[in-house]
Amino acid sequence: MAANRVVSVTEFKAKCISMISEVESQRTSISVTRRGKTVAVLNPPTRQKYKSVRGSWAGKIREVRDIVKIDKADSWDVVHGRPWPK
Numbered sequence: 266m267a268a269n270r271v272v273s274v275t276e277f278k279a280k281c282i283s284m285i286s287e288v289e290s291q292r293t294s295i296s297v298t299r300r301g302k303t304v305a306v307l308n309p310p311t312r313q314k315y316k317s318v319r320g321s322w323a324g325k326i327r328e329v330r331d332i333v334k335i336d337k338a339d340s341w342d343v344v345h346g347r348p349w350p351k
Contacts, residue, residue: 269294274304 270293277284277297284295288309297305 269296269306271296271298271303273297274299 274297288307292309295307296303
């Protein structure tokens, strides 16, 4: 990253859009000062590493029973207005 640039609040207020573009494109840092004291620092965002979604559910899901061969006969009775079996 390039050297830190120091600007006053007044200058930052007048040129904030161009300064934000400068930080984004040149990856520089800008310190904003009021009466000689730093009140804000504008830094480029940190780049996050790409994380693949492959395998993200590994070890988090547990198969309790066979989901393909479930007996749904009782459910259809309820749908057709017959009472739920006890």
